[in-house]
Amino acid sequence: MENLRSLFQVMTRRFGLLNKNCCSVGGCDISLIQSHILYEIDNQHNPSMQQIADTLGTDITTFSRQVQSLVKMNLVKKMPDPADKRISILSLTAEGKFIAGSIDQQMNSFLQEVFSQMNEFEKETVIRSIHLLNNAMAKSNACCKPIQG
Amino acid sequence: MENLRSLFQVMTRRFGLLNKNCCSVGGCDISLIQSHILYEIDNQHNPSMQQIADTLGTDITTFSRQVQSLVKMNLVKKMPDPADKRISILSLTAEGKFIAGSIDQQMNSFLQEVFSQMNEFEKETVIRSIHLLNNAMAKSNACCKPIQG
DNA sequence: TATTTTTACTTGCAAAATGCAAGTAATATA
DNA sequence: TATATTACTTGCATTTTGCAAGTAAAAATA
Numbered sequence: 129m130e131n132l133r134s135l136f137q138v139m140t141r142r143f144g145l146l147n148k149n150c151c152s153v154g155g156c157d158i159s160l161i162q163s164h165i166l167y168e169i170d171n172q173h174n175p176s177m178q179q180i181a182d183t184l185g186t187d188i189t190t191f192s193r194q195v196q197s198l199v200k201m202n203l204v205k206k207m208p209d210p211a212d213k214r215i216s217i218l219s220l221t222a223e224g225k226f227i228a229g230s231i232d233q234q235m236n237s238f239l240q241e242v243f244s245q246m247n248e249f250e251k252e253t254v255i256r257s258i259h260l261l262n263n264a265m266a267k268s269n270a271c272c273k274p275i276q277g
Numbered sequence: 278m279e280n281l282r283s284l285f286q287v288m289t290r291r292f293g294l295l296n297k298n299c300c301s302v303g304g305c306d307i308s309l310i311q312s313h314i315l316y317e318i319d320n321q322h323n324p325s326m327q328q329i330a331d332t333l334g335t336d337i338t339t340f341s342r343q344v345q346s347l348v349k350m351n352l353v354k355k356m357p358d359p360a361d362k363r364i365s366i367l368s369l370t371a372e373g374k375f376i377a378g379s380i381d382q383q384m385n386s387f388l389q390e391v392f393s394q395m396n397e398f399e400k401e402t403v404i405r406s407i408h409l410l411n412n413a414m415a416k417s418n419a420c421c422k423p424i425q426g
Numbered sequence: 427t428a429t430t431t432t433t434a435c436t437t438g439c440a441a442a443a444t445g446c447a448a449g450t451a452a453t454a455t456a
Numbered sequence: 457t458a459t460a461t462t463a464c465t466t467g468c469a470t471t472t473t474g475c476a477a478g479t480a481a482a483a484a485t486a
Contacts, residue, residue, distance in 0.1 A: 130404075131381070131385065132384075132388040132389070132392070132404075133381055133384040133388060134320065135404065135407050135408070135411070136292055136388065137316060138411050139289075139407055139410055139411055139414070140288075140289045140292045140293065140296075141313075141332075141333070142411070142414045142415075143285055143289045143414075144289065144293075144334075145334045147289075148334060159471095159472095161472090164286075167286060171283065176434080176435095177434070177435065178433085178434060178435080183290075184290070185293075185297060186473095187473070187474055187475090188434080188435070188436095188474095189435090189436075189437085189473085189474060189475080190472070190473055190474065192435065192436060192437090193436090193437095193472085194472090196436095212433095212434085212481075212482070213434095213480080213481055213482085214433065214434040214435070214480070214481045214482065215433090215434060215435085215481095216434080216435075232280070232282055235281075235282040235285075236280065236281055236282050238417075239282060239285065240281070241417050242410070242413045242414050242417045243281070243413065245412070245413035245416050246409060246413055250409055253402060253405075253406055253409075254406040254409055255279075255281075255284065256402075256406075257402055257403040257405075257406035257407070258284050258285070258288055258406070259284070260395060260399055260402075260403055261288055261391070261403055262284070262287050262288055262291070263394075264391045264392065264394035264395055265288070265291045265292075265391050266291075267394050268387075268390055268391045268394060308442095308443095310443085325463080325464095326464065327462085327463060327464080335444095336444070336445055336446090337445095337463080337464070337465095338444080338445060338446080338464090338465075338466085339443065339444055339445070341464065341465060341466090342443085342444095342465090342466095343443090345465090361452075361453070361462090361463085362452055362453085362463095363451070363452045363453070363462065363463040363464065364452095364462090364463060364464085365463080365464070
């Protein structure tokens with residue numbers, strides 16, 4: 129079989145570059161990591177610091193400081209969990225939501241453009257394939273888990 | 278259509294984590310960026326500094342220093358291009374080849390494990406799909422190019 | 427209930443990574 | 457021959473990183 133890794137390496141590099149060049153929103157410059165943090169806060173339900181840090185595979189101390197700067201930028205809110213005061217629940221401010229949404233739009237329109245190179249059948253196949261992959265990776269226990277085993 | 282971005286975000290995050298946790302080889306600790314550099318040097322034909330830096334989307338000054346440390350670690354060799362003495366051609370040393378190969382093996386065996394979750398038809402479909410994607414991204418001019426437009 | 431352990435996070439610090447500005451040397455162009 | 461461009465390197469200041477060591481709250485244990 130051909131080299132699977134190089135296939136993935138090329139794909140993720142390209143997507144990574146897309147992510148990297150994406151997306152300053154009206155003068156508000158967001159780093160790659162910050163955009164990932166915004167994305168995860170937006171997509172998880174009342175996530176704690178630890179949860180997001182784990183998802184992103186970031187050290188909690190680094191993450192703590194990243195969140196601090198996002199709070200200063202008024203994009204993220206930190207609320208103590210009423211049931212457990214050790215935990216900080218993260219959420220996006222209105223401005224944070226706007227930025228996250230705007231990045232999402234830009235990324236999606238870039239992806240639309242990529243998919244526009246394909247016919248309808250190919251599109252569907254590719255999307256179904258990525259679902260398959262994501263499921264397989266989720267099931268696999270040797271790798272790809274947020275927390276290193 | 279569903280949110281394409283989150284589909285890709287999940288996939289590339291998982292593969293990125295795999296890459297990140299990969300791969301210390303016999304006590305020789307290689308950072309994520311370094312493993313990418315080794316990979317690209319191994320896969321391009323007599324690449325120059327600038328070429329690899331562009332491929333990886335890394336600033337040339339940062340890249341220059343990364344290469345310096347890889348040279349110190351005796352993994353990479355730098356040879357002046359006989360035809361143009363400004364250019365440095367990069368190559369792997371024997372040790373560098375060994376390390377790069379070893380990382381490649383680890384990554385591939387992880388990926389094999391992921392694909393083992395699928396049946397033969399699914400496997401082929403997924404692989405074909407990634408090829409399709411890579412081609413589409415290569416053709417697209419709005420995004421995904423090594424050099425920011 | 428009192429004590430210990432664990433969890434969730436924060437801060438100190440030192441090392442590494444980053445990128446702009448400013449350099450050098452070689453080549454291409456006018 | 458003079459000028460511009462290219463390919464890289466170094467200086468420096470900033471940012472990012474992660475381990476060690478802290479705090480405070482909750483859970484587990486005695």
